Amino acid sequence: MIEINSDIEKMRNIGISAHIDSGKTTLTERILFYCKKIHKTHEVRGKDGIGATMDSMQLEKERGITITSAATHVKWKDHPINIIDTPGHVDFTIEVERSLRVLDGAILVLCSVGGVQSQSITVDRQLKRYHVPRIAFINKCDRVGADPYKVIEHLKSKLGHNAVLMQVPIGLEDGHKGIIDLVRMKAIYFDGADGEVVRTEDIPPELRSEAEEKREEMLDAVTMFSDELMEAVLEECPTEEQIFQAVRNGTISQEMTPVFMGSAYRNKGVQPLLDAVVRYLPNPSDVENYAVDLADEKKKIKLLSDGEAGSVALAYKLEDGPYGQLTYIRIYQGSIKKGDELFNTRLRKTFRVGRLIRMHAERTEDIDSAGSGEIVALFGIECASGDTFTEPGLDYTMTSIFVPEPVISLAVKPVDNNASDNMKKALNRFTKEDPTFRSYVDSESNQTIIQGMGELHLDVYVERMKREYRAEVETGKPQVAYRETITQQVEFDYIHKKQTGGSGQFARVKGSIEPLNKGKYEFVNKIKGGRIPTEFIPSCNKGFQAALKKGQIIGFPVEGIRVTLNDGQSHAVDSSDLAFQTAAREAFKQAYRKAKPRILEPIMKVSVESPSEFAGSVFASINQRRGIIVSSVEDGNFSRIDAKVPLIEMFGYATNLRSLSQGKAEFTMEFKKHARVPENIAEDLIAEYKEKQRLQTS
Amino acid sequence: MVKKELIKRSPLRILEKSIQGGLGKGNIGVLASRKGVGKTASLVHIATDKLFQKKPVIHVSYASRVDYIINWYEDIFKEISKKRKLESAIEVHDEIIKNRIIMNFSQEGARTEQVLKSLEVMITQGKFAAEAVIVDGYDFAKASVDDLRKFREFAEKMGIEVWFSASLRGNEPIFDKDGIPKVLINYLDEIAVLLTLSFKGEYIGLNLVKNHNFPPQGELPLKLDPATMLIAEE
Numbered sequence: 001m002i003e004i005n006s007d008i009e010k011m012r013n014i015g016i017s018a019h020i021d022s023g024k025t026t027l028t029e030r031i032l033f034y035c036k037k038i039h040k041t042h043e044v045r046g047k048d049g050i051g052a053t054m055d056s057m058q059l060e061k062e063r064g065i066t067i068t069s070a071a072t073h074v075k076w077k078d079h080p081i082n083i084i085d086t087p088g089h090v091d092f093t094i095e096v097e098r099s100l101r102v103l104d105g106a107i108l109v110l111c112s113v114g115g116v117q118s119q120s121i122t123v124d125r126q127l128k129r130y131h132v133p134r135i136a137f138i139n140k141c142d143r144v145g146a147d148p149y150k151v152i153e154h155l156k157s158k159l160g161h162n163a164v165l166m167q168v169p170i171g172l173e174d175g176h177k178g179i180i181d182l183v184r185m186k187a188i189y190f191d192g193a194d195g196e197v198v199r200t201e202d203i204p205p206e207l208r209s210e211a212e213e214k215r216e217e218m219l220d221a222v223t224m225f226s227d228e229l230m231e232a233v234l235e236e237c238p239t240e241e242q243i244f245q246a247v248r249n250g251t252i253s254q255e256m257t258p259v260f261m262g263s264a265y266r267n268k269g270v271q272p273l274l275d276a277v278v279r280y281l282p283n284p285s286d287v288e289n290y291a292v293d294l295a296d297e298k299k300k301i302k303l304l305s306d307g308e309a310g311s312v313a314l315a316y317k318l319e320d321g322p323y324g325q326l327t328y329i330r331i332y333q334g335s336i337k338k339g340d341e342l343f344n345t346r347l348r349k350t351f352r353v354g355r356l357i358r359m360h361a362e363r364t365e366d367i368d369s370a371g372s373g374e375i376v377a378l379f380g381i382e383c384a385s386g387d388t389f390t391e392p393g394l395d396y397t398m399t400s401i402f403v404p405e406p407v408i409s410l411a412v413k414p415v416d417n418n419a420s421d422n423m424k425k426a427l428n429r430f431t432k433e434d435p436t437f438r439s440y441v442d443s444e445s446n447q448t449i450i451q452g453m454g455e456l457h458l459d460v461y462v463e464r465m466k467r468e469y470r471a472e473v474e475t476g477k478p479q480v481a482y483r484e485t486i487t488q489q490v491e492f493d494y495i496h497k498k499q500t501g502g503s504g505q506f507a508r509v510k511g512s513i514e515p516l517n518k519g520k521y522e523f524v525n526k527i528k529g530g531r532i533p534t535e536f537i538p539s540c541n542k543g544f545q546a547a548l549k550k551g552q553i554i555g556f557p558v559e560g561i562r563v564t565l566n567d568g569q570s571h572a573v574d575s576s577d578l579a580f581q582t583a584a585r586e587a588f589k590q591a592y593r594k595a596k597p598r599i600l601e602p603i604m605k606v607s608v609e610s611p612s613e614f615a616g617s618v619f620a621s622i623n624q625r626r627g628i629i630v631s632s633v634e635d636g637n638f639s640r641i642d643a644k645v646p647l648i649e650m651f652g653y654a655t656n657l658r659s660l661s662q663g664k665a666e667f668t669m670e671f672k673k674h675a676r677v678p679e680n681i682a683e684d685l686i687a688e689y690k691e692k693q694r695l696q697t698s
Numbered sequence: 699m700v701k702k703e704l705i706k707r708s709p710l711r712i713l714e715k716s717i718q719g720g721l722g723k724g725n726i727g728v729l730a731s732r733k734g735v736g737k738t739a740s741l742v743h744i745a746t747d748k749l750f751q752k753k754p755v756i757h758v759s760y761a762s763r764v765d766y767i768i769n770w771y772e773d774i775f776k777e778i779s780k781k782r783k784l785e786s787a788i789e790v791h792d793e794i795i796k797n798r799i800i801m802n803f804s805q806e807g808a809r810t811e812q813v814l815k816s817l818e819v820m821i822t823q824g825k826f827a828a829e830a831v832i833v834d835g836y837d838f839a840k841a842s843v844d845d846l847r848k849f850r851e852f853a854e855k856m857g858i859e860v861w862f863s864a865s866l867r868g869n870e871p872i873f874d875k876d877g878i879p880k881v882l883i884n885y886l887d888e889i890a891v892l893l894t895l896s897f898k899g900e901y902i903g904l905n906l907v908k909n910h911n912f913p914p915q916g917e918l919p920l921k922l923d924p925a926t927m928l929i930a931e932e
Contacts, residue, residue: 290744522782615816619824629824631800634808642764675792688877 002275006389008305008373009283012081013102017123018109023139028083034196034282035074035081045061050231054148071102071317072377073358074175076377079278084376098316098386100130106135106249107273112172112261116154118183121609121638124159133251136279137273138261141169142176148261158638161257164221166247166537167272168214178268180207181260183243192212219243225250244279251280263473265271284373289332291388291396294345301396303333303598305372310334310391311342314398318385318433319377326357329377332398334391336397337369337375342389345397348383353518355379358441384432406438407671409601410458411476412465413447421449422471429469430461437461444696445670446605447476452697453668454604455651480648481602482685483674484551485560486595489514494587495569496579507583509540509568510567513591520559532568536580540565545582552589553597553682554689559674561598563588597683598602600674602647607640608657611667615639617660625649626678644672699782700748701790709783709920709931712748716918717891717909721861724854725910726846726888730864730879731895732872735902737863738834739927740895742770744861746778747830749794753829756817757800761835761908763803769797777926778858801828810845814852821856833862846888877907877916895922904929 002094016031017500018024030552072083079478084103106127110120126665129136136155145428148169155163170178170187178189187204191197203211219238223230226246232238234263250256262269267591291312292298303312311334319326329336336342340353357377358365370376383389388398414420426526427439438451452458465471509532516522532540544563552557570580582589606627608618618641622629627645652670657665677685699707714720721727729737745755759767775794779787799820803813820826831853839844866872868877873879877894878886886892890907893897902922906915923930 199756233816322753325889612812612816615822616819619820619826623825628796629799629820629826630819631768633764633802634812635803 004443007372008285010079010278010283010285011373012277013084013104013284013373013375014081014277015084015099015103015106016109017106017127017134018626020122023111023264027107027137027139027300028268029554030264030270031083031274031451032072032074033194034274035076040461040653041669045675068143071150071359071377071663073360073375076274076278080374081274084375086149093168098314100126100132102289102314102316103130103132104284105277106132106134107277108257109133110136110151110155111143112138112140112148112151115147115151116158117367119219121158123543125609128254131254133254133282133297135251135273135276136163136255136257136259137269138259139264141261141268142263142266144173145611146172146176148259152259155257155259160635162255163257163259164218164247164250165214165261166218166258166276166385167269168207168211170204176263176266176268179260179272179652180211181272182218183240185211185215186572190271191269198271222246222250225253225255244335248280251281251663252286289398290397291332293396295395305333308334308393309335311340311389311639312391312394312396312398313342313389315381315383315385315389318429320429324380327381327383328375329378330375331370331372333372335369336389338367341392343392343394343396345385345388345390347387348381349643351381353378370408376544384435386435398671401634405454405481405486405671406436407481408454408480408482409449409451410462411442411445411447411479412462412473413451415474419470419472420622422469423465423473424695426461426465426469426471430464432592437514451481453671454647456654478519478651482554482556482677483560483600484553484556484558484597485600486513486558486592487598488513488594488596490591490595492587492591493567494590496583496586503583504523505569505575505576505579506569506571507576507579508569509561509583509587511565511587513588513595514562514564516560516562520561521545522562524562524564526566527568531570532565532576532580533570536567536570536575536577539577539580540568540584543581544588546581547588547592548583551597552592553599554685555598555693558592558597599677599685601677603644603672603675604647604650604669605672606643606645606650606667606669608643608665608667609640610657612637612639613666614661618657618665621653621656621660625653645669646675646677647671703770703780704782704784705747708750709748709890710744712920713810713904713918713929714893716906716915718824721859721891722849722910723859725739725856725890726853726860727893728862728864728882728885728889729892729893729895730866730882732866735895735897736927737865737895738770739774740817740893740904740922740929741832741834741861741863742767742774743778743785743927743929745798745830746771746782746794748830749797750790752793754797754827755799755830755832756820756826756828756930757798757832757834758813758817759802759834760808760837764800767800767802777928781926781928783842799824799828804812809923810841810848814848814868817852818856828856828858831860833860833883833896836862836864838862838864838885843884843888850888877905893918903932 015030016024074081074083084099107126110116118601138151140146141148151164154165155161166182167179169176170180178187180187185203187197187201191199218234222243223233226249229238229242232242247258251258258276258280259559260269260273264270268301270287289303291301291303293301313329313331313336315329316328317328336353338353341350342353343350351364356367356370357379358375388396390396414423431439436453440449442449448457450461461698462473462475465473489512493510495508496505525537525546619629622643622645625645626641626649630642631639632645657667724776729740731737745757748755756768776792784790801816807844821828851859864879864882879894889908890910894905894907896905902919904920906918908914919932920929921932
């Protein structure tokens with residue numbers, strides 16, 4: 001069966017985001033099950049006209065489905081839906097950003113007993129950050145203590161959502177039988193062994209007045225998003241279609257969150273939720289996406305999901321399969337056909353599309369082409385995640401060019417040869433997936449060093465090496481990426497002269513070094529009258545840059561320096577590229593010591609989210625870590641504290657924060673800048689460096 | 699100009715002189731005007747002046763977003779350093795932001811007890827020795843005298859001075875015959891210093907309508923420069 005570019009307006013790319021115990025897996029399985037069932041039913045009927053039945057074996061197999069793939073393709077009532085796996089655990093990695101980027105909408109799953117917990121807050125914050133419209137599903141209405149009304153209050157107070165109930169439950173806890181749809185004003189029950197038969201009835205009389213009251217509230221909230229509905233409500237004749245449209249407007253503009261409920265485990269409420277996905281969440285053409293034109297001064301270009309524009313796709317996830325690398329892509333513009341040539345704008349290389357695949361829950365399907373908005377996979381393509389593929393002739397990129405420099409490094413040592421091979425494979429993969437993660441072999445110590453954006457970031461990869469690649473490694477002490485800089489302008493005048501038989505070496509450089517406020521390094525050439533021949537100017541520049549690689553206080557790179565060259569001398573025979581490089585390097589070293597060099601340390605922007613009752617302890621914990629609190633925002637019972645804290649002080653903060661908040665607070669951090677290390681700490685670092693050097697030489 | 703000179707020559711010295719050397723610890727000062735005249739800018743100028751003197755300040759806001767307030771501080775700092783040609787402005791800037799914390803209470807109608815509790819926690823557990831607290835966006839029309847008393851008692855207990863902004867709304871006249879904003883009349887016992895901002899033809903002038911227990915001076919020789927939003931000499 002080949003499907004060519006389904007109607008984009010029917011397509012949905014959604015994520016299911018949830019707190020860890022809210023039943024995300026069960027709900028996802030149920031969604032796959034019902035979608036498959038509907039799809040199958042349809043097919044079977046088409047062939048022989050007999051209603052679909054499934055034997056229990058098959059059923060069990062279906063139930064065992066868990067989403068391990070980065071995108072699973074299903075169909076609900078003629079609507080193709082891609083369910084995208086959203087890793088919710090580490091929120092500072094680029095991987096999460098990419099998954100969220102390919103979503104057009106999301107279901108936020110909440111537990112009817114637990115309500116909005118701290119992890120739901122993190123997940124919701126991520127979705128908010130990427131402007132993902134969402135609908136909420138209050139799960140586990142069959143549990144003891146279920147209270148969807150409390151959860152909706154949480155949605156309003158803790159997450160700041162304009163949450164609007166679209167359904168009310170028919171019974172809760174043990175008595176949870178079904179739901180009332182407030183738009184159609186019908187009771188919905190789920191019959192059959194797996195709740196696959198949706199039965200619609202009149203609302204039970206005892207719930208009639210409650211339903212009417214809630215419908216009024218719903219209409220009140222929803223009329224905000226449609227003048228047409230507003231008028232219809234005033235005339236007391238709103239149609240279902242008008243309400244749907246208004247809810248859709250409110251949801252897509254992220255000004256309201258429609259709330260649904262049920263119990264995935266008890267097969268209640270899932271089909272209406274799927275109806276809501278196709279009814280209220282945006283299709284790919286509702287969402288504006290942008291790329292940057294590398295051929296046109298990085299101009300921002302709006303991508304067109306319709307029409308004949310050239311193809312643009314983003315590789316958002318790589319997976320290692322038994323047959324090699326699987327690259328998941330989302331197509332943003334144009335279409336991709338088997339055999340097409342595509343251009344990888346990062347590698348500057350063209351490649352041919354061999355196999356184009358759609359991932360279903362239980363199988364893969366080879367397809368011939370895919371259109372805008374679709375999520376498909378390519379086999380055996382050389383690329384890294386985050387790469388942009390375009391039609392040859394276009395030079396767009398979907399990801400920002402800026403990749404922050406790693407701020408922390410860790411030595412890793414494989415325990416045996418087997419682990420060593422596996423580690424190499426793992427590192428090769430990780431560095432492809434995540435540009436903020438790097439690895440290299442240190443030439444001095446011969447150790448493998450991994451680098452990243454924080455302690456947790458590296459922890460995750462060390463853990464993944466063990467789990468996914470069976471690479472058991474020992475880790476050293478995390479090392480912070482210090483920098484060195486100067487604080488004063490100093491002149492230099494250096495003569496490099498060597499006369500040891502044969503041709504000698506001669507070069508003289510004069511100039512100054514001074515602090516540079518913005519940027520890492522600047523070279524200014526003010527040589528006049530050929531005092532240094534033009535061909536040796538680049539040699540000088542090279543020499544200075546070589547000296548920057550390793551500062552003389554603690555051996556870290558030097559930055560924030562402007563070097564001005566204004567005079568010099570050369571010799572007709574003895575001057576050479578090498579002589580000038582050496583002169584520049586030595587001149588720099590000499591001047592550097594006099595220029596009051598200082599050590600810089602990475603400062604992180606830290607955001608802590610915590611129940612307000614622990615805010616005091618959070619303030620104290622930041623204070624103890626040489627942190628500066630920038631702001632604290634209190635919203636209801638929750639506080640968000642933003643601070644700047646030196647990275648070296650952040651080691652072990654996750655544990656510290658967990659214990660001081662009974663596990664209820666969490667934090668994120670990202671690199672902000674390098675700043676000067678206080679005197680007393682600088683002294684310790686210098687002593688440590690000297691000791692290390694002494695050991696190395698002895 | 700070096701920082702020391704800048705502090706000495708600040709027009710805020712004129713204000714201090716007019717109010718007997720300053721607001722003083724344990725006291726409440728209020729800056730009142732209609733919306734959009736320049737209350738926030740003036741409060742941020744007052745706060746920045748404290749920060750120049752290495753006095754830690756907490757800026758409490760009920761309405762604005764944090765980044766919006768930070769932008770105010772950045773703008774005011776930029777204007778001051780430009781106007782006075784401040785030397786080593788970057789170092790001074792880095793130094794002053796260490797002494798500033800912004801606390802935002804975004805929930806509508808955050809209770810005074812809760813706000814004061816959070817402030818106290820910040821000062822004690824966070825070891826942030828604030829000397830002044832700026833409160834912006836506080837709604838005097840909805841609050842009670844009791845609330846403001848709690849603020850004053852807190853100021854006394856912690857040894858800090860507290861500056862409020864008061865937004866004046868409603869139909870004219872919004873001032874009584876002594877130039878006191880009508881909405882603040884009930885609060886007068888709790889307020890040590892009361893300043894109002896008003897249009898004086900071409901510019902915005904500062905009026906001192908309550909001056910501790912001394913007779914208020916009325917119009918001060920200070921104005922708000924509309925281009926920079928800084929308090930300046932007339």
